[in-house]
Amino acid sequence: MKNFKIFISQYIKGVVSGIYGWILAVFCLCLFSCEKMLEVETPSNQIGKDKVFVDVQTANAALAGLYAGLRDNSPLSGEALGPFLGVYTDDLDSYALTDTNGVLALYHNQQTDTNSTVYSIWSTAYQHIYAANAIIEGVRASALPAEDKNRIEGEALLIRSILLFYLQQIFGASAYPISTDYTVNQSLSRVEAGEVLTRLETDLSRCIQLLSDGYRDVERIFPNRKVAELMLAKVYMLEQKWSHAEGILKTITASPLYSFQNDLAQVFQKNSGHILWQLKPAGPGDPTKEAMLYYFSAAAPTNYALSENLIGAFSSGDLRKQSWMVPVTVNGKTWYRAGKYKNTVNNDTEDSVVFRLEEVYLLLAETLAQQNKTGEALQHINPVKQRAGLSPLASVSKEMLLDEILLENRREFFTEMGHRFLDLKRNGRLGDLQDVKPGWKAFHSLWPVPQKDLLLNPNLKPQNNGY
Incomplete structure (x- = not known):
């Protein structure tokens, strides 16, 4: 309990910095029964860490708190990776009048290690990684039924893995905390980017063992085994283990859980059968x-x-241009806004989609193309094109097909989860941004490690090249 009391003290004092000072509030404050993702009776105030995992209700409430945090303030929030990496690449323009949050610097590719947006992605990711680790430790030490223990640990480990995946892509070498021990976490070194992927392989394979295919909510607001499989396939693709990725992605496309959504107007409807995982808005009717x-x-x-x-x-x-882009003309000048989500009031049909089946299709097409299986790859890119009213591709070379898959990813996933940056990077094409982004340099493939945490923990050095 000594380390836990240290965290409590720091939380009360408001010391919230990166991977060091954040505490899972559910362990020291009340569990929020207002969260609608799980209907649980509110436990007594001041619930202790050792009491949270005594029964399934309170353990589920701790997990629900983690999901609420992901929705409200994390890289997976709809206000984070989509817009920040969208302006950083070439999908979005920023019209902010001031740069109080550092987004304009990202837009002009002039970020520094003191940029507040860069810090927010880094720090909130590690905050939720800490929360996930607290849940993993708690449930492992509990006497909960085996089925519940597996599910709760699997979901928390999956969330940790997803966040570490994005940290590896954005920052390269990253700290990889696997416990809540402050004496360890305060002096962690960064793990080389390739080693992060190796560790993610192990953790995601464990998630696949722990989780089941079934969803525990009809809206698919909690990830299942197939989400873990998708993440493992992404890791394999970064390691260029194409056949490994192919095999896993085919298990997802073959699953009866999912069906390709042929109606473009239904793609962002929360009850569609092509959605793998989505985050529910905070309250009823919220957009x-x-x-x-x-x-x-x-x-x-x-x-x-x-x-x-x-x-x-x-x-x-x-x-998609007609359905997902909205022209706005003022004084003779026209801009286009993203219109994938339609409901700004009284929303009861849309959740924030994190992963959907079209991504699986295009990733599978890419892995097949990389193995010169171009004919089979066409079977997975053409449904996406034809739904958009475009002609299917006929026989093409491997290079032309990979170019088309990259372009199709852009058309399909603009403003979603930083796809443009991740897809360009995976294909070794970030240099293409030099043609449209005057400030783009080769070292911009990584963001700087925030200065604040480098000062707190010199073991995080060296800083990324160029910063």
């Missing part, structure tokens, strides 16, 4: 964060608008 973030009408944008470069990637007959 998704994306619906509000990208919305502007009858006035020039003051936040984000779709870039001309992105708009130029669509043909006039692409139904």
